[in-house]
Amino acid sequence: MLTMLIVVALYTICSLNDKYAVSKAKLNGSQLTFLMAAGTIPFLAALLPFTDINVTLSPLTLVFVLLMAASKYFEFYMSAKILEQMSAFELKAWLGISLFLSYFTDIIMQSQSISILKILCIAVTVGGLVLIARSGRQKVSYSKIVIPLIVYIAAKFGYGFVVKAGEGYISSTLMLFFALIILALVLIPKAKPLSIAAISPEGKRGVLIVVLCKLPNALGLLGENAVAAESLTNYAFIQPMILIVILVLELLKKSTRPTGLNLAGSIICALGILGFQAAGIGAINFL
Helix, strand or coil, X not given: CHHHHHHHHHHHHHHHHHHHHHHCCCCCHHHHHHHHHHHHHHHHHHXXXXXXXXXXXXXXXXXXXXXXXXXXXXXXHHHHHHCCCCCHHHHHHHCCHHHHHHHHHHHHCCXXXXXXXXXXXXXXXXXXXXXXXXXXXXXXXXXXXXXXXXXXXXXXXXXXXXXXXXXXXXXXXXXXXXXXXXXXXHHHHHHCHHHHHHHCCXXXXXXXXXXXXXXXXXXXXXXXXXXXXXXXXXXXXXXXXHHHHHHHHHHCCHHHCCCHHHHHHHHHHHHHHHHHXXXXXXXXXXC
């Protein structure tokens, strides 16, 4: 639980930075994805000596690296398109769909046992997320982002699945490191990194802000990988928890205070998340 909370704090910073990159720095999908990958690599490299870097020479090892690169590409690229239409707050709400996928995948992979109470808590969380998503329906043109949204949700779920499935072949940190290198190299021709600052309204300052935010991103990725390797369900809960933190931050600003649906949905989400974690602790104590 502590690891999850640390990841939530780090990723909240990154989520707000992503919105800045799209709305103010005006980075497109290729540019944002390249900066995310290339900007994270140096920080991740510095952290490698302090993490597990086991690897097995096998064709499946390469497959897992490529699958992770693909999941990160679609996550970064689609988020840039989606954030043109909706806030980071609403985007996190839609990721609640992956909660059921992750929980039943954990059951299949024998990381979780079937619990009616946990399923009810997930349902409560998703119900809160639906309210949040409905609150933004009037200002969001879903016809423009429905496909990117589906791909984004699949990519987020796929990332956690790859981390868990590949842990016997390559450590999640090393898998991510190689995946980001591949992603950055592939995107150089399309992203044209040397011209990003010149065409961005925020100039070099904007690029620097986006890149520096990759330090908390790198730390968050390590924590996220650790959570995903243990439980896909807990991994899926990270995004709704970020949503609640963003809500608290929005409440502190007079100009962007949430609507009734946002507030009600977030409270319901919080109750669902706390209930799920309490159910897990109760099960452990019972055993």
